[in-house]
Amino acid sequence: MKPTDSPWIAAGPALQIIRGLIFSLALWPFRNIFLENKKGWLKLWLLIIGLSILSTTSACPGSVEGMFYSLVPFKNQIIGYLEVVPQTCLFALLVVLWYHYPKKLWTILSIVFVALIILMSTMGVFAANLNQGL
Structure with missing residues (x-):
């Protein structure tokens, strides 16, 4: 791991x-x-x-x-x-x-949650790269 x-x-x-x-x-x-x-x-x-x-x-x-x-x-x-x-x-x-x-609300919520997951994951990658560089 x-x-x-x-x-x-x-x-x-x-x-x-x-x-x-x-x-x-x-x-x-x-x-x-x-x-x-x-x-x-x-x-x-x-x-x-x-x-x-x-x-x-x-x-x-x-x-x-x-x-x-x-x-x-x-x-x-x-x-x-x-x-x-x-x-x-x-x-x-x-x-x-x-x-x-099918409701438009489910689609909107799904897009928002996936976008948040991607954003937080990207921030985690940047933070990990900063920590490895120190």
Whole structure:
């Protein structure tokens, strides 16, 4: 892991936009399954849990492979689920609700929040660069 004062760590939140684009491209062909079905949010949530949390391509903590191959204690791996499971559930619910109840307010709020995240991340990169230069 990079040190917490690295500019790359500060850039992390803004770089999540790239991850979001990858998610959207991967999920686009299946949008009708998630958006048009009654329990579409649940299908989306279970897919994300299965592919992004439990069955990652590496033996990272919290994944099925990580539980077998890493030295991180089982209890410490499970603690991470308290964060990621509700986050993914909220994501799935918000995507479906946003689709079914399109309001200009949601779009405006989303743009404002993304702009704030990018701005704060950029300021963090500048601050990290200043600290490394001193």
